[in-house]
Amino acid sequence: MGDDSEWMKLPVDQKCEHKLWKARLSGYEEALKIFQKIKDEKSPEWSKFLGLIKKFVTDSNAVVQLKGLEAALVYVENAHVAGKTTGEVVSGVVSKVFNQPKAKAKELGIEICLMYIEIEKGEAVQEELLKGLDNKNPKIVVACIETLRKALSEFGSKIILLKPIIKVLPKLFESREKAVRDEAKLIAVEIYRWIRDALRPPLQNINSVQLKELEEEWVKLPTGAPKPSRFLRSQQELEAKLEQQQSAGGDAEGGGDDGDEVPQIDAYELLEAVEILSKLPKDFYDKIEAKKWQERKEALEAVEVLVKNPKLEAGDYADLVKALKKVVGKDTNVMLVALAAKCLTGLAVGLRKKFGQYAGHVVPTILEKFKEKKPQVVQALQEAIDAIFLTTTLQNISEDVLAVMDNKNPTIKQQTSLFIARSFRHCTASTLPKSLLKPFCAALLKHINDSAPEVRDAAFEALGTALKVVGEKAVNPFLADVDKLKLDKIKECSEKVELVHGKKAGLAADKKEFKPAPGRTAASGAAGDKDTKDISAPKPGPSKKAPATKAGGPPKKGKPAASGGAGGTGTKNKKGLETKEIVEPELSIEVCEEKASAVLPATCIQLLDSSNWKERLACMEEFQKAVELMDRTEMPCQALVRMLAKKPGWKETNFQVMQMKLHIVALIAQKGNFSKTSAQIVLDGLVDKIGDVKCGNNAKEAMTAIAEACMLPWTAEQVMSMAFSQKNPKNQSETLNWLSNAIKEFGFSGLNVKAFISNVKTALAATNPAVRTSAITLLGVMYLYVGPSLRMFFEDEKPALLSQIDAEFEKMQGQSPPAPTRGISKHSISGTDEGEDGDEPDEGGNDVVDLLPRTEISDKITSELVSKIGDKNWKIRKEGLDEVAGIINEAKFIQPNIGELPTALKGRLNDSNKILVQQTLNILQQLAVAMGPNIKQHVKNLGIPIITVLGDSKNNVRAAALATVNAWAEQTGMKEWLEGEDLSEELKKENPFLRQELLGWLAEKLPSLRSTPTDLILCVPHLYSCLEDRNGDVRKKAQDALPFFMMHLGYEKMAKATGKLKPTSKDQVLAMLEKAKANMPAKPAASAKAASKPMGGSAPAKFQPASAPVEDSVSSTVEPKPDPKKAKALGVSSKAKSAQGKKVPSKTSLKEDEDKSGPIFIVVPNGKEQRMKDEKGLKVLKWNFTTPRDEYIEQLKTQMSSCVAKWLQDEMFHSDFQHHNKALAVMVDHLESEKEGVIGCLDLILKWLTLRFFDTNTSVLMKALEYLKLLFTLLSEEEYHLTENEASSFIPYLILKVGEPKDVIRKDVRAILNRMCLVYPASKMFPFIMEGTKSKNSKQRAECLEELGCLVESYGMNVCQPTPGKALKEIAIHIGDRDNAVRNAALNTIVTVYNVHGDQVFKLIGTLSEKDMSMLEERIKRSAKRPSAAPIKQVEERPQRTQSINSNANMLRKGPAEDMSSKLNQARSMSGHPEAAQMVRREFQLDLDEIENDNGTVRCEMPELVQHKLDDIFEPVLIPEPKIRAVSPHFDDMHSNTASTINFIISQVASGDINTSIQALTQIDEVLRQEDKAEAMSGHIDQFLIATFMQLRLIYNTHMADEKLEKDEIIKLYSCIIGNMISLFQIESLAREASTGVLKDLMHGLITLMLDSRIEDLEEGQQVIRSVNLLVVKVLEKSDQTNILSALLVLLQDSLLATASSPKFSELVMKCLWRMVRLLPDTINSINLDRILLDIHIFMKVFPKEKLKQCKSEFPIRTLKTLLHTLCKLKGPKILDHLTMIDNKNESELEAHLCRMMKHSMDQTGSKSDKETEKGASRIDEKSSKAKVNDFLAEIFKKIGSKENTKEGLAELYEYKKKYSDADIEPFLKNSSQFFQSYVERGLRVIEMEREGKGRIPSSTGISPQTEVTCMSAPTSTVSSIGNTNGEEVGPSVYLERLKILRQRCGLDNTKQDDRPPLTSLLSKPAVPTVASSTDMLHSKLSQLRESREQHQHLDLDSHQTHSSGTTTTSSSSTANIDDLKKRLERIKSSRK
DSSP states (O other): HHHHHHHHSSSSHHHTTSSSSSHHHHHHHHHHHHHHOOOOOOOOHHHHHHTTTHHTTTTTTTTHHHHHHHHHHHHHHHHHHHHGGGHHHHHHHIIITTTOOOOOHHHHHHHHHHIIIIIIIIIHHHHHHHEEEHHHHEHHHHHHHHHHHHHHHHTTTSOOHHHHHHHHHHHTTSSSSSHHHHHHHHHHHHHHHHGGGGTTTTTTOHHHHHHHHHHHHHHHHOOOOOOOOOOOHHHHHHHHHHHHHHHSSSSSHHHHHHHGGGGGGOOHHSSOOOOOOGGGGGGHHHHOOOSSSHHHHHHHHHHHHHHHHHSSSSOOOOOHHHHHHHHHHHOHHHHHHHHHHHHHHHHHHHGGGGGGHHHHHHHHHHHHHHTTOOHHHHHHHHHHHHHHHHHHOOOHHHHHHHHHHOOOOHHHHHHHHHHHHHHHHHHOTTOHHHHHHHHHOOOHHHTTTTTSSHHHHHHHHHHHHHHHOOOOHHGGGGGGOOHHHHHHHOOOOOOOOHOOOHHHHHHHHHSSSSSOOOOOOOOOGGTTTHHHHHTTTTOOOOOTHHHHHOOSSOOHHHHHHHOSEEEEEOOOOOOHTTTTTTOOOOOOOOOOHHHHHHHHHHHHHHTTTTTHHHHHHHHHHHHHHHHOOOOOOOOOHHHHHHHHTTGGGGGOOOOHHHHHHHHHHHHHHHHHHOOOOHHHHHHHHHHHOOOOOOHHHHHHHHHHHHHHHOOOHHHHHHHHHHHSOOOOOHHHHHHHHHHHHHHHOOOOTTTOOOHHHHHHHHHHHHSSSHHHHHHHHHHHHHHHHHHGGGGGGGGGHHHHHHHHHHHHHHTTTTTTOOOOOOOOOOGGGGGGSSSSGTOOHHHHHHHHHSSSOBBOOOOTSSHHHHHHHHHHHHHHHHHHHHHHHHHHHHHSSSOOTTTHHHHHHHHTOOOOHHHHHHHHHHHHEEEEEEEHGGGGGGIIIIHHHHHHHOOSSSSHHHHHHHHHHHHHHHHOOOOHHHHHHHHHHHHHSHHHHHHHHHHHHHHHHGGGGGGGGGGGGGGHHHHHHTTTOHHHHHHHHHHHHHHHHHHHHHHHHHHGGGGSOHHHHHHHHHHHHHHHHHHHOOOOOHHHHHHHBBBBBBOOSSSSSTTTTSSHHHHHHOOSSSSSSHHHHHHHHHHHHHHHHOOOOTTTHHHHHHHHTTOOBBBOOHHHHHHHHHHHHTOOOOOSSSSOOOHHHHHHHHHHHTTTTTHHHHHHHHHHHHHHHHHHHHHHHHHHTTHHHHHHHHHHHHHHHHHHTTOSOOHHHHHHHHHHHHHHHHHHHHTTOHHHHHHTTTTHHHHHGGSSSHHHHHHHHHHHHHTTTSSOHHHHHHHHHHHTTTTHHHHHHHHHHHHHHHHHHHOOOSSSSOOHHHHHHHHHHHHGGGGHHHHHHHHHHHHHHHHHHHHHHHHHOOOHHHHHHHHHHHHHHHHHOGGGGHHHHHHHHHHHHHHHHHHTTTOSEEEEEEGGHHHHHHHHHHHTTTTOOOOOGGGGGGOOOHHHHHHHHHHHOOOOOOOOOOHHHHHHHHSHHHHHHHSSSSTTHHHHHHHHHHHHHHHHTTTTTTTHHHHHHHHHHHHHHHHHGGGGGGGGGHHHHHHHHHHHHHHIIIIISSSSSOOHHHHHHHHHHHHHHHHHSSHHHHTOOOHHHHHHHHHHHHHHHHTTTHHHHTTHHHHHHHHHHEEEEEEEHHHHHHHHHHHHHHHHHHHOSSSOOOOOHHHHHHHHHHHHHHHHHGGGGOOOOHHHHHHHHHHHHOOOOHHHHTSSSSSHHHHHHHHHHHHHHHHHHGGGOOOOOOOGGGGHHHHHHHHHHHHHHHHHOOOHHHHHHHHHHHHHHHHHHHHHHHHHHHHHHHHHHTTTTTHHHHHHHHHHHHHTOOOOOHHHHHTOOOHHHHHHHHHHHHHHHHEEEEEEEEOTTOOOOOOOOOOOOOOOOOOOOOOTTTOOOOOHHHHHHHHHHHHTTTOOOGGGGGHHHHOOHHHHTTSSSSOOOOHHHHHHHHHHEEEEEEGGTTOOOOTTOSTTOOOOOOSSOOOOOHHHHHHHHHHHHHHOO
């Protein structure tokens, strides 16, 4: 049993690892109990067992293992850290548990695995289980399968990945072990339950018997969709909510969810891809061309067999597809056509999306082949085209399909319509946008009027399907002209349609679409055919009144106004409102007269054609009144305008009448329902009058009104054709001017560019210059909307004209089109508002692109040309390419159908002749521009091969390829490139060039995308392999791209993808991911930019509801509730943009505008820190150069790319200086609004500005300096602090500019330098400016010297770095400079120093030549400023600077802390305390301002002394009276037995029973609260504290975890404990008794309690934590300072060592240490430094500097440095005498560190003049309050003289002396007797000893208890480091020797000293509890004695004495007295005894 007793004492975790099985069993049992008790999943207890759980499950003893498994299960279930153990524990379970014979073990093992899955670790578990399937032991295999089956059954197929399981199933079915086969069967059944028939293909090859058995099992399964029965932690809350909802209101969302889960798994995903290209028969391509159909058939049959494989490997199928296409299109044997179609079907099904690139080639061929009547051919073709449709999108093949719709063959038309109908079924509202629906509906509408019934039926079916998919609202506008019968037929078809995606699609559509107008008409009447184009024209913007009607709601759901045809009808009802354009038949003149006479006065009609103009004028006035009063519905517009046109009509000769007439036309158009018919009556006349000088304006007004009524596109077209059909040039030019203006007012939507261009060309050719000018102006306006593509139409104009056009375009550059102010017909006020902004910008956009006339070039791409391009001879190939380039050039804009060209060009991309490759790339670039966005459909077959060229070894070829890819991407957007696997396949190729170029390209493109296709994830594995590529460039590019991938995919997905890497790689990659996570930019906001990106062919809607697919609604991103006016502007401008962006996004003006809405600086978290790290680690070039080289500029550009808006960066790095000016202007604008961003990118901004300093352009320089002034003002307001990195890469370059020849610039630079001092310490600026004085440029030298003078004047001598001496010597050299300005500047600077510093200057500047010296002396005489005045002036002169420096000292903004020190120097030098110059980091700094202010007040006025009744305090101490009795029954016999009673009560404090503990605490509290009884506790303090923290531990670990306990009880107990402790720690004498070890444990307990999250959750928890906080402060202040400091150091050491300890814990310990550091100046002399330094030594031994730096936080190292620094500062060089307790000093860096600090502080010591100032000041103060003081002291001495009050008097005198150490009481003592003098001295000494607790007999514990001393209010003056005057360090023994000599001189004998050990031995005795700092006194006194030996005749009481803790102050009088020394030595003796 001996052994047992050994292990039973061990803690639980050690038992668990014991080699005895019994010990382990017991350990596991105890662990299980602990685990069950811990309620907090984040409790630190869990971490203790982190490494042991694997041992729990793999125990070698079966019995013990069972218990271990139980414990492990509970652990996994409850511990939040359990996830870390997944891999090792599950692999342990697989290998060591699943092979156990006991069923219980296996069950527990499976449970543990399932529990890991529940805590979100499914993947890791599954990985281990799948590894287990390869185990040789069948038992393990069976158990693994069973676990997987259970997991799948419980968690479902979403959590358990089926693909890897299905992969191994066939192998399991072949196993020799029956058990394995049976288990495999069970899991196969389970999988089938989840994915149904998707499981069949992968299992088709297993043994037929097994398959049959499976089939039988499968049939038995229930048909309902399975549901998971168990959920992950993250889903459990959701599940609970769902259940509540279901119980509340039926199946709320359940239905939806269930629906999701069934069809998740696609059989295709589970299959292995098969490679078939290599298996094609060798002679396949010959055979397929063979003459005999049998041979062709053989070839096809071979392919048919291969493509039956359900999943095919991706590859280059272009040739095979081409061969099959040829058979389908050209083969005469219909059987073969059907066979080829089947092969195509197989390919499409097997390749899926990868077949998409070939779809465009094959679709037209198949559709045209539908002319075959044979059913089997038709069926085969239908299957083929349906399969192909699924591999691509309707968008991509729409052009081809629409082209076939016009075919004459009815069968083709019918089959195409049926194909469209089937395709629509696969669409949803989002994949069938209006832009796509419109052309299809238009084509189908023709078919419903077809003569062939089958064509009509097919069209009805297609339209019905569309109706079902997107809902009526979206389709109705296109069906406006359809009669009711047909409409009903369409609706009937729609009801029969079954959608692939279920009806949901339609519903969703209804919700999402913006209530579109119920119908639109195609135009009728005069507009004729042209109007069909106009249908698409959206009304450009809301009318002026619209916003008012609906100002409240955000305009997201704006209903589209009728945008087809003319304005709306006059009805008020919304339905009919804008359904029909106003169509009016032409009325005869008689009818018009009749209608007009009904509304106009009779006289009016009679006088219309009067010959007297006055009568006509009167008639017009009446006419106008009548029109103004008419109601809209009653106004016969056509009749009225007919009347106006009646003779004399537009030939009216009187201009007044004419003006009136034109005005009335405008009125009618505005007020009536004005139709195009009416418009045609008047337009001719208006155009005729537009050039008239007097009537022109009225004519324009009328035209504008008509345009508003009849839509601008129609009106403009009419007006233009009329103007150019007549000869009057004035009319032509004015018409053009009107149109320019109208376009700005109405917007550009719907205008027919083609028609305009022909008219504009006519105008440009006009002889009249005014017409040409107007035409050019109009072009300028069009340019705003159309973009640079407009110029292409005019390239063949004469050069002179072209240059004028270019100049006009240049003017428009950078402008954005104005928001339309007119355009929505007034009628829309009745309720529909906001126009079509909702959905139509895309159409507007498409219009501009579509209107550019595109040429069909497919007929020019002949087979000869194609064969030329593929010829063997390179010259012929080149000819072919030249021809192609010519064709494209000639055509300018081409249609997307380019025949065989893509395949031909693709072949040339890998031409062996690189020149041809480059030529091909150029052609492809041309092609992209010429084809515009339609180039999309060629991305897969041509775009991806261009990317392959990026792998070329030649640099120029790669550059050309990159340019081409960019040109393409600009047209297509990125979506097409990122979809599918093509891009990832490219990245997979191990070509370093390809990889680095492609990654670079992605890194550039990804940041600007708002969303990416999910296929992007496919690139990630290859990205990871690039991160470890052999090539450094590839690695770098991969690292650069990493954050952008993460931006789109999220950290989780990226981290998940590392699962497949090797362990070593995984760690590296994960580390990089962490780093990238910090630099990850935010996704770009949905700016208008996004809109211009053609997504799936239509620019996204501007104001969509939030649910809109992919793009979020712009308005909601731009501002939460846009006010309608803004929204309007935004909508329209973006409309124009999307229009333009579609066409040629390279256009600057719009492009800029699009982009500019977002922030210009993107805040990248930790970006700046990362850049600094990179620079420190030399990963990037250090910003240091004489002139900037290209690599610096490139580096800056790269660094900026992630955090500066792309468009701004383009401006910043443009080659033209004007762009730099633009960039600076933008930066100035954004300065205030983007403070965070500016500060985040400050280093980059400053670097960029340094580049501008090297520009020659003055305007840029001026602008840059302007910006800098604003920037530094902002930074100082924000209290930002420049980092070293920012300063060093900017200031030197700024200083170069101070030497500029232009005064203005020099002045600006000086102003900036001045402002910089507010954000960067002047002392650090000094060396930079000093460096500037060495320049060759004399202006620069002079200005730098002047600036140095200003710095010294403002900030005192402390700015002079490295030392004032060195600095001044350097400045003095310049007195001899050859340049007069430099000489003067140097002299002035030194004079400034003289004014601040006095004659000492001459010492500092060293020897000068006679000439220089005489110049200097002369100058000083002339300046005649007296030094004494300077310091005061200094402080007054720059109050704002001082203030900012001090406020900076407490700054919260984290500038780098190291810079703080010099700030403090400044602060010190300001306030006249140079000796306190501190080198303390800001966080740990004392509040210097306060301390200084206090000192000031001390000097200025004498506060009234508080009359303390000190006797009461002293009574019990001096005469212990036995009066303490009967506190409670327990204390009855206190006098005899107090100690044992107290012991008993203390023991009860730690009781497990809460009530017992509370009672005991109450009793102790009673004792502590009564001052006279508290003494009884003396000697029991440690014991009491131990009991208390044991109780704290008990509460923390046991009571808090106990469910049954009332939490109120615990709070009560906590309150008692905390209350008690506060009472205890208020009694200083008792508090001092606590020993180090006990304090350490106590602090541990209290901090743990503060961090206990369980407390916070309780009601009164916050109160408890606040009290603990207060208590901690008390403990720190009142305990013995040595003990508490030592305890904290040990505690910090332990907390940093313990892995389980939370960083928060260490942080709080450090905060306590900082608090102690703050108290140090007051407590330094009561501290045993030797012991503290020993503790620091041990700490530094355990944590050397390197190890500390590895800590996550930098606080530990800073805390340690601060502590040492403060000690050094307070003790000076003598600190090195306190290393006595350290045995081997070399074990830590302590000594070296101290020496370093000492050396540093010696360099930093302030200058003398400030000390003198201080002396002067204190003298003044002394005088001012002399009288007051004398009265005061007289009062005190009176008291001392009287018998009753003598004690009180002495106490007051002591207090007084302590407060005013320099008070002179000599005069009062001089007149009294010797006896009285010694009585006073002795009395003071006694009080001092009592107060400081030194004169008492030690109590039983051996620690002297002390009475509480009232806190001193006056702070002690700052201690200066006192050293020997020569600066060398001196040991105590030297002083003893000196002391002996002095004593002899003064007639004192030395014999007394021999009674006690020599001082040196005393000082080094560690046992002495408080080391009085006697050496301090000797040090200071002796140094003063040396100065004033002669004056020792005066024997007065020491005027420098503060309370005896020995803090000495540098004081004003330098006399010292030996009597005082004598007394002090006496005192030391007595305290040592």
